[in-house]
Amino acid sequence: xxxxxxxxxxxxxxxxxxxxxxxxxxxxxxxxxxxxxxxxxxxxxxxxxxxxxxxxxxxxxxxxxxxxxxxxxxxxxxxxxxxxxxxxxxxxxxxxxxxxxxxxxxxxxxxxxxxxxxxxxxxxxxxxxxxxxxxxxxxxxxxxxxxxxxxxxxxxxxx
Numbered sequence: 001x002x003x004x005x006x007x008x009x010x011x012x013x014x015x016x017x018x019x020x021x022x023x024x025x026x027x028x029x030x031x032x033x034x035x036x037x038x039x040x041x042x043x044x045x046x047x048x049x050x051x052x053x054x055x056x057x058x059x060x061x062x063x064x065x066x067x068x069x070x071x072x073x074x075x076x077x078x079x080x081x082x083x084x085x086x087x088x089x090x091x092x093x094x095x096x097x098x099x100x101x102x103x104x105x106x107x108x109x110x111x112x113x114x115x116x117x118x119x120x121x122x123x124x125x126x127x128x129x130x131x132x133x134x135x136x137x138x139x140x141x142x143x144x145x146x147x148x149x150x151x152x153x154x155x156x157x158x159x
Contacts, residue, residue: 004092005089005092005093005094006093006094007093007094007095007096008093009089009090009093010089010090013085013087013089013091013093014086014090015086016083016085016086017082018086019082019083019086020080020081020082020083020086021079021083023075023078023079023082024075024079024080024083026067026075027067027072027075027079029066029067030066030072080139084142087143090146091142091145091146095153101156101157102153105149105152105153105156105157106149108152109149110145113141113145113148114141116148117137117144118137121140
């Protein structure tokens with residue numbers, strides 16, 4: 001695997017990935033508030049002795065959407081693209097010492113990440129738990145590659 005970027009781009013890529021994670025958290029603020037409100041209402045109903053499993057009851061506490069669904073969808077896609085580009089920066093930046101052994105570790109990491117990613121996608125496809133879009137599969141593959149490569153680096157290159 002040919003690396004095209006200097007070593008300092010690895011740190012820039014990590015910062016970009018963290019920015020993508022923050023955008024993803026911002027996009028999930030509606031779900032976070034909804035879960036908090038529903039959990040609070042459920043706890044209050046249990047405390048009052050109301051069995052919510054046998055009948056439905058309107059919650060006494062409601063939540064408001066902070067972000068519109070269209071904005072949430074847009075933020076989710078922006079966060080995916082930002083984190084995707086950050087991972088690519090990390091992957092295509094060189095190491096401090098780039099030699100044949102590091103290249104071998106890169107190839108082994110790529111091979112294992114491909115196998116793991118497609119195995120996980122196949123398991124989810126068979127059991128129909130989650131429908132993956134191609135972009136999500138690629139994102140999982142990039143995460144798996146970075147984890148496996150750094151694990152190999154720690155295992156073989158540290159003294």
